[in-house]
Amino acid sequence: MDISFKIDVFKGSLTCQCKYEKCDICTSHFYLNRDFTVKSIKADDRYFSTSSSLVKLDVLEGYLVRKFEIPKFSHTLIIEFEGYLTGDTGCCPYVKETINEDFTFIRWETFCYPMFIEDTQDSLFKYLTVSGYADISVEVPYGYKTIASEKLTSKKENIFYFNDHKAAKYNFNCAIAKYKELILPTGIFYLLNGSFDSDMLIEVMDFTSKYMNSHFGYRDIKSNTKYVSIPDGYGSFTCEENDTIFIQQSTFSSKKNMNQIIHEFTHLGWNAKAEGTVSRSRFFDEAFTSYYEMRIMNALEGKEYYLDLYSKTWNEQMNSGKYKEIPIHKFGEYEYGDLSYTAGAICLYELTNIISETIFDNITTQFLNEFKNKATTFEDFCNFYINKAKNDKKESVKKLFDDWIYSCEGFKKYIKITYIPR
Ligand SMILES: [Zn+2]
DSSP states (O other): OEEEEEEETTTTEEEEEEEEEGGGOOSSEEEEETTEEEEEEEETTEEEOOOEEEEEEGGGTTEEEEEEEOOOOSSEEEEEEEEEOOSTTOBTTTBOOEEOSSOEEEEGGGTSSOBOBOSSOSOTTTTBOOOSOOEEEEEOOTTOEEEESSOEEEEETTEEEEOOTTSOSSSOEEEEEOOEEEEETTEEEEEOSSOOOHHHHHHHHHHHHHHHHHHHOOOOOOTTOEEEEEOTTSOOEEEGGGTEEEEEGGGGTOGGGGHHHHHHHHHTTOOOOBOHHHHHTTIIIIIHHHHHHHHHHHHHHTOOOHHHHHHHHHHHHHHTTSOOOOOGGGTTTTTOGGGGGTHHHHHHHHHHHHHOHHHHHHHHHHHHHHTSSSOBOHHHHHHHHHHHSOGGGHHHHHHHHHHHTSOSGGGGGTOOOOSOOO
């Protein structure tokens, strides 16, 4: 299948032509962004009705999309559409898209191109039923760069082609702007307009890379990792398959804000593997990563205010009424992964208070090696640190895990509940 976008950043609109073979499609309808108009649906050599209905997708919390029926065809189907992206059709609600002169963001989650999803959906990701791979091209005005979640395979004048046949195609994201490219030893930075201090960026990235490699084991983070600046409010995220990190531009504005890029960087190499409910607790990625973030920021700034910051946010979370007091090992079961950024990181901080940072770093390096390809569990984690702790610390470490991982006893030191539990 072929998907060709043409972006008019000055009008805020896009036009697109999608071409499918019979074998590409396995539903009798497709969904599209509600602000788009289909110009034509051509099946084999005949044109068909372009009428649609607005429907709610429950799997995206009532997100409104247009639904089109697909006529029967035996060879090719060509869909042409156009529309505006104003940023108002965001879903999830953190997924925003936009087309404008300063910044354009195309995200598959906002249905910027036809989505072939079964009606019996209980999970959007599970039911993206299009198989095969698309060749995607994006035409932009001269002077603009397109950086995508997919690998750029070629560029002809102002058209960018993406067709790395190894990657799943139906989660295409791209950012378009007059990016300034900065190549550093730690990666390629695509920066938006506005002031930034490149010396500071070099210093912080270099510091972070050296800190992580020397404290938690050496990782060969690719020097062509792309850091793509996006405006604040668009939400940072990482596309690991293509070594691309979309990161909010405020992170580049001061050393104090560099924590965001430090956080994403440490995700690239220093998280143990976890699966299913254990993974959804976010302990083995977000608790560890937030803890690294705290260590690096404290070392960079020579101040220790991250513990207070996390403790304050955790108190806000617990007083929002959204969470019950549940021990860390049940965060996955209750979908409380958000608490790992605060409670989880503080639990690791408490652990270093018992065994010392040096010993913690040493055990963590071994733990990350052990569970690099093998999925860990909370039991593995607790046993690993208890076994490797010095003899006179084993009892205290065990008590810490009982109080923090398996009960909420440890939380009392930090949490002042001021709300009335439901
Ligand atoms: Zn994270």
